[in-house]
Amino acid sequence: MTVLRAHAEDEYAEELALLAKEDDRPRPPGWALSPWAVTTYVLGDGRRISPKYVGARRIVEVAVATLATDRALLLLGVPGTAKTWLSEHLAAAVSGDSTLLVQGTAGTAEEAVRYGWNYARLLAEGPSRDALTPSPVMRAMAEGRLARVEELTRMPSDVQDALITLLSEKTLPIPELNLEIQARQGFNLIATANDRDRGVNELSSALRRRFNTVVLPVPATAEEEVEIVSRRVAQLGRSLRLPETVTGAEEIRRVVTVFRELRAGATEDGRTKLKSPSATLSTAEAISVLTSGIALAAHFGDGVLRARDVAAGIVGAVVQEPAADRVAWREYLETVVRERPDWRDFYRACREVS
Numbered sequence: 208m209t210v211l212r213a214h215a216e217d218e219y220a221e222e223l224a225l226l227a228k229e230d231d232r233p234r235p236p237g238w239a240l241s242p243w244a245v246t247t248y249v250l251g252d253g254r255r256i257s258p259k260y261v262g263a264r265r266i267v268e269v270a271v272a273t274l275a276t277d278r279a280l281l282l283l284g285v286p287g288t289a290k291t292w293l294s295e296h297l298a299a300a301v302s303g304d305s306t307l308l309v310q311g312t313a314g315t316a317e318e319a320v321r322y323g324w325n326y327a328r329l330l331a332e333g334p335s336r337d338a339l340t341p342s343p344v345m346r347a348m349a350e351g352r353l354a355r356v357e358e359l360t361r362m363p364s365d366v367q368d369a370l371i372t373l374l375s376e377k378t379l380p381i382p383e384l385n386l387e388i389q390a391r392q393g394f395n396l397i398a399t400a401n402d403r404d405r406g407v408n409e410l411s412s413a414l415r416r417r418f419n420t421v422v423l424p425v426p427a428t429a430e431e432e433v434e435i436v437s438r439r440v441a442q443l444g445r446s447l448r449l450p451e452t453v454t455g456a457e458e459i460r461r462v463v464t465v466f467r468e469l470r471a472g473a474t475e476d477g478r479t480k481l482k483s484p485s486a487t488l489s490t491a492e493a494i495s496v497l498t499s500g501i502a503l504a505a506h507f508g509d510g511v512l513r514a515r516d517v518a519a520g521i522v523g524a525v526v527q528e529p530a531a532d533r534v535a536w537r538e539y540l541e542t543v544v545r546e547r548p549d550w551r552d553f554y555r556a557c558r559e560v561s
């Protein structure tokens with residue numbers, strides 16, 4: 208059976224095995240690879256190891272080094288900056304397992320970071336080790352692996368508090384059974400949080416002190432963003448088995464340019480000021496606009512990705528809040544897009560769907 212999306216440790220099993228075989232640097236206790244090899248896995252080596260995260264080496268080094276200390280790692284950034292993506296790959300490389308995951312929401316209960324009970328067994332047998340249902344965090348502690356907590360700031364503060372004890376004491380008491388789970392070497396935690404969510408449930412300073420924060424930036428240059436988008440679009444196309452499509456670099460470049468200009472509120476040459484729409488217009492959204500465009504081109508077009516295949520997706524991504532965003536988009540379309548001689552097809556396509 209082919210799954211829609213394999214876990215990183217399965218999809219890149221060969222690369223991980225290769226690195227493990229050749230890795231002769233010291234590995235922290237409980238780690239599958241040395242910090243150096245983990246970084247190579249994440250950034251690629253230009254030959255046999257494909258790059259997963261595209262960005263500054265130092266950022267990845269700091270993140271990996273943190274995981275080898277007694278402090279947990281908090282990846283912070285605006286939406287679509289690969290926080291989740293990086294955390295999955297780090298867990299895959301360090302522990303060989305990226306699945307010990309807690310999804311933070313307003314409804315996340317303490318059981319999700321500690322343990323719960325199988326009530327049928329609890330009632331039948333009373334509290335026992337078998338009636339206990341461990342959380343992913345508890346399993347990570349018991350097995351000496353990395354646990355992941357997504358959207359930390361969306362969790363209610365009492366659940367965040369439960370993490371504090373766990374992270375500082377490195378032990379999880381189970382009073383009902385009169386025992387405790389002590390974290391094995393190799394245990395640590397990667398959390399992600401979104402800049403824009405700030406204020407939902409502000410991280411308590413006590414919890415913040417347990418973490419080293421690494422901020423993931425939006426791609427610094429258009430070239431970098433085009434590279435990220437091209438790479439991910441190609442990967443996604445392969446895993447979705449989309450029919451072969453001619454995806455010109457110009458079309459990708461154009462989508463990225465539109466996103467960057469609207470995000471920045473100015474054209475790339477800096478000459479024209481623009482209204483910024485309310486939408487985030489993240490790299491992740493550029494990736495999905497292009498992937499949908501490729502599906503359109505492959506199934507309904509002539510197999511070449513064209514302006515009309517991305518136009519609707521772009522307008523949909525830009526105009527989130529109809530009134531104000533539509534004004535910003537119209538203005539961009541008429542003052543910038545229209546004036547670019549090699550963007551005529553794109554202008555027409557956008558006019559048709561706007």
Ligand SMILES: Nc1ncnc2c1ncn2[C@@H]1O[C@H](COP(=O)(O)OP(=O)(O)OP(=O)(O)O)[C@@H](O)[C@H]1O
Binds near residue numbers: 261290426
């Ligand atoms: N610098 C980058 N290198 C590689 N991939 C990137 C980069 N930036 C974004 N992406 C891609 O963008 C997509 C979305 O990333 P991801 O879901 O991890 O974002 P996020 O920061 O967790 O966003 P959110 O705050 O919405 O949860 C992924 O497919 C990822 O590959």
Ligand SMILES: [Mg+2]
Binds near residue numbers: 290291292399
């Ligand atoms: Mg995320």
